[in-house]
Amino acid sequence: MASMTRIIELSQLIATETAKVDSFLGSRNLPTPSLDEDALQTIPIPDELTDIKAARLAVIEACSELKDLMTGPKELLRFKWTDYASVKAVLRFKLDKSFGVGQSTSFEAMSEFSGLNVMNVRRIVRHAVINHHFFKEDTPGVITHSALTAALVGSESMRNSLIVELDEFWPAAVKMADAMEKGPNSEENNETVVTCWATILSIELLTSMSGLFSRQQQQQEHVRHLRGRAGPRRAVRALLSKDKTADGLLDNYPWADMTTMVDVGGSHGSVAISIAERFPNMRCYVQDLRDTVAEGAARLPAGLQDRVTFQEHDFFTEQTITADVYYFKSIFHNWADKYCIKILQKLVPALKKGARIIIHERILPGLESLTTADARRAINLDVGMLQLLNAQQR
Template identity: 65%
Template sequence: MAPINRIAQLSSLIAQQTTIIDDFFTHNNIPTPSLNPDALHSLHIPDSAAHIKAARDAVIEACSELKALLTGPKELLKFNWTAYVSVKAILRFKLDRSFAVGETTSFEGMSEYSGLNVKIIRRIVRHAILNHRFFEENVPGVITHSALTALLATNAAVRNSLVVELDEFWPAGVKMADAMEKWPNSEENNETGFTLANNSNKSMFSIFADEPERGDRFGRYFSGSNSAVDRLLEEYPWGEKASMVDVGGSHGSIAISIAERFPNLKCVVQDLPDTISEGASLLPAHLHDRVSFMAHDFFTPQPVIADVYYFRSIFHNWADKYCIKILQNLAPAMRPGARVIIHERILPGLEKLDSLDALRAINLDVGMQQLLNAQQREMHEWAELFGRADPRFRYLGAHQPHGAIRWIIEAEWQG
């Protein structure tokens, strides 16, 4: 049998799926993708067009594999050790904001704006153009925005996210192997790549508490992701419950959404004192009788008796030993039939490791390691975690609502 010609297979797949996507854009009057400054910031594919999203993912995955095959193992092993240095310099010296979108500038203009000399500016900008499509230089010495730098210059949230990724996450990743060598198999959140990158003996949370400006920047990085509830309201029988506690619930966005939808349900939001004070001040007046705020450390015994204890993206911040303590501290308040809901990603099994969603989940898993010695978990690890915490927990399983990132993971207290 002749060997499979993988590059031809991939090329054909890319052509077929791209045609499907292009036909969809044409039929729905959606502009074709572009990296020009006035391009759409993201592709407008509605949730109802699941087949188009699948086609897009297939093209991206195939392009990645095809590039790897045509690069070859030896070349693939070469590490681009200058990859993001120009991007970090552009952000640090605000070169993306040195001229308005729709206008042009020069290396000299950027030099005057930033205080860096023209030679350095030229090298940084051209590196960013070639490696990251930052800016454009279609006429020698004349710089215009690309879609990427136009977005950075005009969208504070996007810009903040990239700053956090390069100033906080990237240095921690560089130091992760050093931390693993210094503190083998550690589950402590102050024995990490982040700790070493900051020349500290403190955890990331403690470092941010000591430096409020950094902490605020980090908080804004995740604020956008907290707006979506991942079909939690539709996919869980909240109408059958009388009370819930949102443990580590920040300003209460989830509890407020649940209370708005289910008028017979009372909600308590628990978090650190400053966060709780801010959340309480923002609570809509018509919910004051059904949503309350309470300062509480989830490493201390839970004081509130409720039907449901809800945790959103909490457990992936902690190693197993600490997650077990969190669960054990619920026991004093739990009554038979009470439920624990954990709402976060689950690492995919081997059968799904070739998907883009799997790549994102595994990248986040390693990210939690480098920042906090924490982790994302596979399906079987959730049952094990509840069992290790207390045999009175009965693990009920997990399901992922269609189109959602997070899974709804549930256990019942049997008393």
């Protein structure tokens, strides 16, 4: 008997594992996955059902491999150079916001809303429908929302993150090789960004505490524009730190034995707030850029104002607070080794005997130990840090 071919093996695996997920959905009276505007945004599989989670991932991986095998090398080598052009245009001209979820619209109405002519609206929207499931056109000329555009309408943060990815990260990606050619093996935080962004946006970046994140005074309009869309720093942190803010941290460190902590680069203080809420013995300090800590302080619950303090601080300058714990979440992956060393050295003057440093980062494992989906996600994050910051996932 002839051995089973890989494509048949994959197709059978897809059928078997899909049936497991389908059975789970039926047992919970959950709707089957779809891309309709009222579809589930994610499949709500409980953490304890590891077999169902594994089945879902197996289907995703097998479908990806089967698609590539059936496509073939020649077609796979065709570069999709128009791929995200329509998505960027949809977001830039707010076409997703031109009508409500549950409603329908026309190319003419979208044209009037956006100021684009009907021909350009039609070609942009149809490109987005066909390539990315943005909108639906079940009846010619009648546009409704899909699950994806409905999600954007309902979540400003999701929309902002996607805009930053397309307007800031994508241009950096296509210039990464140019930056590497100009400065081979550079560890400078701003050299990749200057090459990738300044060429495109004509922005000169400071080599200050934030490199990527600070702009010269004459670029304040661009700064406000970025902040209005979540800003690159916040977006990097959100994209590369998908886990809940303090997952595992509250239950797996002896905070009850401590009295003070400093969250260095702590953004709006979600970690410090979580610690202060659970452990009344703790006094927490959040250090970050001026505007960020100002926003955090403005949002701080009144009941914590005596135990959570926001402070402007450049972590390349000497630490001014003596504490039991210094916490760094998703900080060091933004910097090459020599700068990580400098950040840690600046703690030394403030360190007391017994002080602890917690470094909370994702770790890049050997890719051979991962599933294809996890390996792809891991290496994408690593190359992402290279293209943006000459940094790395360690």
